[in-house]
Amino acid sequence: VILIRASNLERTALCCGSHWACEGIPYQSSPEADEGTLLHKACEVERWDEDVLTGEQISTVNRAIEIREKLMTRLFGQDKVLRQKEVFYKALRIGVSGKTDFLATSEKMALSVDYKFGRGDVEDAESNLQIRTYAVLAVLSGRIKPTVEDIYVAIIQPRVSNEPTLCRYTREDIDRAIKDIVSIREAAEPMGAPRTPSPQACRFCPASGTERCPESQVMIELVSRDIAPVPQKMALLLTAAKLAEPAIKRIRDAARAIISHGGEIPGWILEPNSDRAHVTDVMTGFNLLGEWITPQQYADSCRVTFGELEKQYREHHGCTWDEAKREVRKRLGPVIEMRSVAPSLKQDDRKVETDGKRE
Numbered sequence: 001v002i003l004i005r006a007s008n009l010e011r012t013a014l015c016c017g018s019h020w021a022c023e024g025i026p027y028q029s030s031p032e033a034d035e036g037t038l039l040h041k042a043c044e045v046e047r048w049d050e051d052v053l054t055g056e057q058i059s060t061v062n063r064a065i066e067i068r069e070k071l072m073t074r075l076f077g078q079d080k081v082l083r084q085k086e087v088f089y090k091a092l093r094i095g096v097s098g099k100t101d102f103l104a105t106s107e108k109m110a111l112s113v114d115y116k117f118g119r120g121d122v123e124d125a126e127s128n129l130q131i132r133t134y135a136v137l138a139v140l141s142g143r144i145k146p147t148v149e150d151i152y153v154a155i156i157q158p159r160v161s162n163e164p165t166l167c168r169y170t171r172e173d174i175d176r177a178i179k180d181i182v183s184i185r186e187a188a189e190p191m192g193a194p195r196t197p198s199p200q201a202c203r204f205c206p207a208s209g210t211e212r213c214p215e216s217q218v219m220i221e222l223v224s225r226d227i228a229p230v231p232q233k234m235a236l237l238l239t240a241a242k243l244a245e246p247a248i249k250r251i252r253d254a255a256r257a258i259i260s261h262g263g264e265i266p267g268w269i270l271e272p273n274s275d276r277a278h279v280t281d282v283m284t285g286f287n288l289l290g291e292w293i294t295p296q297q298y299a300d301s302c303r304v305t306f307g308e309l310e311k312q313y314r315e316h317h318g319c320t321w322d323e324a325k326r327e328v329r330k331r332l333g334p335v336i337e338m339r340s341v342a343p344s345l346k347q348d349d350r351k352v353e354t355d356g357k358r359e
C-alpha cells in the first residue's frame with residue numbers, strides 16, 4: 001500500500017499519476033516554507049528567543065495562540081481537556097500520513113488545529129481535503145476516546161483573520177472521508193496511473209516541468225510555441241501559461257540558490273539591487289524639508305496605505321481584519337475616491353474543457 005501525505009492528497013485527487021511522478025524528488029524549501037516551519041515551532045513550544053523572530057512574527061505567533069485558546073474555551077468550556085502538540089501519524093491501513101499541529105480531546109469532543117501563516121485568503125475548512133484528513137488521522141491514531149462524537153478541525157490564519165475557520169465532523173463524516181481517501185489512494189496506486197495537468201494540480205507539484213511528467217512539459221512547451229492566440233485556443237494556452245509560471249519560478253529560485261551558495265551558472269550572476277530609500281518618520285521628514293513646502297504639498301506627496309492603517313487599527317482595537325477594514329473605510333469615507341481597476345483574468349470555477357466548450 002502506498003502512503004500519501006495529507007498535504008498531497010488534494011493534488012493526488014486531481015492527478016492520480018502525481019504520486020509516482022513525485023516519488024523520490026528531494027524536498028526543496030523556500031523562504032516562505034522556512035518561515036512557516038519557524039512559526040509552527042514557536043506555536044508548539046510557546047517560547048522563542050527575541051532575536052530569532054521579528055516583532056511581526058512574535059505578534060503573529062501570539063495571535064495564533066490567543067485565537068486557539070479562545071476557541072478552546074468556546075468549545076470545551078470548563079471540561080477536562082488533554083492537549084497534545086505536533087501529532088504525527090501514519091495510517092498504514094488506508095495509506096495516508098500527516099501531522100496535526102495541535103490536538104485537544106475531552107470525553108465528548110476533539111479539536112484538531114492547523115496553523116497557516118500565509119497572507120492569502122482564509123482557507124475553507126469544509127472543502128479542504130487536507131484538513132478533513134487530519135480529522136481522520138486524529139481518529140485513527142487512537143488519541144480520541146470512543147465516547148467522542150464531534151470532531152472539530154480549525155484552520156487558524158493569524159495574518160488574515162482573528163476568527164478560525166471551523167468545521168465539525170461526526171463519526172459518519174469520518175467514515176465517508178476514509179472511503180474518499182481510500183478511493184484516491186487506489187486510483188494513485190498503479191505505477192501507470194494517468195497524469196492529468198491542470199493549474200490546480202500542478203501548482204505545487206515538484207514533478208511539473210521535469211522529465212518525471214512529460215504531460216506537463218508538453219503543456220509548458222506550448223507557451224513558447226508561436227501559436228496564434230485565437231479564441232478557440234485561448235483556454236488551452238491560458239492553462240499552459242498557468243502551468244509554466246510555477247515551473248519558471250522554480251528554475252529561477254534554484255538558480256538563485258546555486259549562485260548564492262557559491263556555485264556558477266555560465267552567463268548568469270546575482271546582481272545586487274540598489275537599496276530603496278524609505279522615510280521612517282513622516283512628521284520629522286516634513287520639518288527637515290524646511291519652509292519651501294506647505295503641509296498640503298507635503299501631504300500630497302505621501303501615500304496613505306489602507307493595509308497599514310487597517311493593521312494599526314486592528315492592533316489598537318484588537319478586532320478582526322474585516323472589522324478594521326470596515327471601520328477605517330467608514331471613517332475615511334468622505335475622502336475616499338474609488339478608481340476603476342482593469343478586470344483580472346480568472347479561471348471560471350465551473351469545469352471548462354480546454355477547447356473552450358463548457359461541460
Ligand code: SF4
Nearest residue numbers: 015197202205208213
Ligand atoms: S505536474 Fe501536474 S500533471 Fe504532472 S504529475 Fe504533477 S500534478 Fe500531475
